[in-house]
Amino acid sequence: MEDTSQALETEKTASQPAEAPQAINVAGAQPQIAPDHDGDQLKITLGEFEGPLDLLLYLIRQDQINIYDIPVARITDEYLRYLTLMKELDLAVAGDFLVMAAQLIDLKSRMLLPRDPLAETEEVLDPRTDLVNRLLEHEKFKAAAQMLWSRATVEHAVFKRAEIETDKNNPEVAVGLFDLLKVFQQILARHKEEILMEIEREEVTMAEMIERLRNMVRSAGELNLITFFEQARSRRELVVAFLSVLELVRLNEISLRQRETFGEITATGVSPA
């Protein structure tokens, strides 16, 4: 019981803007027009008008008007005067405010028109009904916003335990000695793998292979192709070797000879004629 009352206390004090400067000024979102020290000038505090509905609500509440029986002409005049004031103060008047002004003027003119005598009396709706409903709806949500604000304020005063190791921020802390050893072994294993990969990746390009073949033919004069192909250390290198033979033949740098059917093939350099 005691706890609840204390919690409410927190809520109450916190929702008073004067005591909590960082608080959102929900309840006090009202403009004030007060005479300056001299009395000649009016000092204007605009407050936080979120939109035309806010302003309209303020005007209605300020004049203590019954919201179900709004004197449209008077409120429209006040509303327009306020817009003029905003313009004079060089405040950008948002489009939403102008839309509302137009709607008010429209409403005012409709109120002035005599009712259609032919219309069934029960069907005649007060033209203000829509606006009143919107205002009431808006006011409800303003109150709801205030309720949320109070809840958030109390909730911000409640703390959960601090983060512990297993929380997602630092999962790697939960490691024992053996985990560490395991990781180390994995790194070692990966290192070995990398070396193996390097050997495998030592590949001979086509250009290198052609150069090698050229040198071998030049130094030996006559080259047994079997000897040349046996140097290849992988299937891929073998293919490259074969292609380089074909390439040099095509370029007419070497010629191939086979002395007997199914016999060994020898390559000899073609002297540039």
Next chain:
Amino acid sequence: MEVPAEEESAIEGRREISEPELRAIVESLIFVAEEPVSAKTIAEVIDVDRAAVESAIQDLEKDYQARPGGLQLREIAGGWQIATRPEHHEHIRAYLKSKPSAKLSLASLETLAVIAYRQPVTVPEILEIRGVQSPSAIKTLLDKRLIVAKGRKETVGRPMMYGTSKEFLIQFGLKDLTELPSIEDFQDLAGGAE
């Protein structure tokens, strides 16, 4: 002879948790959980009946209420959580050297209120109630993960619909959405406030 004995002890080891022990285990799980944890999750983890966990939580709740301690056990966003009591926030903040975190603007709060009560709701519907555009408010709420997109409305332009998130329940200390006071209750409040 030996085999059945072994089986028996295995079952015993799994099932025989006394009530005070279960209560202690449940409490410790709620304590370490990063987010509010449900009775269902607890029951699955320690492999006991959900009903047993629920009654253990009820006992714990009574303990917490009876004890004039600094902690509270509370139900939030469909789970249970151990937290400090709000009245001690000044001292806790002093220790944590934390300032009250940035609060939502009035525009964001109003937008959030509309979304909370009218969800799923589209941007044009929010505009109708608030009387002003709220693009920045909606962005703020999405950034803070208080609201989430809930698909598109099958109407002209297929506008995106928004609703509140689990984070909303957590941040505003709500068990679920039904804990929000009825919007109609605000009618008198709003009318009588001025």
